[in-house]
Amino acid sequence: MVRLTRVQQQARTRAAVLAAAREEFAEHGFVPAKVDRIAERAELTRGAVYSNFPSKRALYLAVLIDLVEKAAQEEATVSPDSPADALGVFARVWLERLPLVGDSAPGGRLQLRSLDGVFEDGHGPAVLAQVARLEALLLAIALEGGAPVRRVRVAELVLTVLDGAGHRAETAPGFGDPFDVAHACRHLAGIDLGDVWAPPHLPYVAPALVCADAWTAPRGLVDRISGEPVDLANGLVVVLGANRLGAAEEAVRAARPGEQVVVVVVSGDREEIGRLVRLRVADAVGCLRKVFAAEAWQHVRVVLDDGELVASALGVTDIGDETESAVSVRDGVIVARAHGRGAGHAAGARRREATS
Incomplete structure (x- = not known):
């Protein structure tokens, strides 16, 4: 035996x-x-x-994560020639989750990754809004392709259309044509939304603290986009709580061209909010990687720091859903630190000043 x-x-x-x-x-x-x-x-x-x-909600999220991560094994099989083509393919990939008319309602909701009725209490909806901003940023970076143009608002619009299609399929299965939705998403690439990066609060963010602190970066961390190990010896590292994920773009836009930006996600509630973030990130990346090669995200990495390894190593003590802290690292030495709202922008701006 x-x-x-x-x-x-x-x-x-x-x-x-x-x-x-x-x-x-x-x-x-x-x-x-x-x-x-x-x-x-x-x-x-x-x-x-x-x-x-610990709860039925945590178990439901774990089931969805298992479903999503098993379905996200495929790599990009196409090479879009334009943002319009990329959005059309991305929409078709996303819409593959729509249940068929004959599917049972509960089974269809599971296939849709539905969160209807799951987070009616607590701050789950607020976190979902923040995760959606991160999802839109990841889609936008791939669409931008390194060009000096911002496509976040188009990405947000596309995700809104697709989420609406999912909700319609949940409440009225069989209504509408997914090919029409994909076609509409393709044409959204041509809409001029006057998308510029000019948040009014950034000029008032306190500057980062210049320092020269040696640190030993945690090992074994994996980039959720590429699936490859992350090297934290150089670049901009921003630690964001689940309720501050929208600030990831501040770090991305503040970084020097080609500089690595690592978005490290933490949560004060690993079992539920942490799982919620993992689910949505895995789902978004799984769809994106079927359209774009990992190189599309250039220097951007996403780490889910469930064990708080990075945050602890950086000396961040108030780890929770509102955490916002950032450092600039050069050859294993922390050369700038910032904490609080706008930390990623402050640390990135300080590094740009030091290297200009």
């Missing part, structure tokens, strides 16, 4: 819970689903379920 180690047993139990939960959510949906039935399906106790997932 083969004896399982404790780690192996935990992994087996967790896998059983996830499989049972996926069946339960696909059959009943999130709100009507019962943890007791999930435990029964997995042939485990209710306590065993809660020892792996």
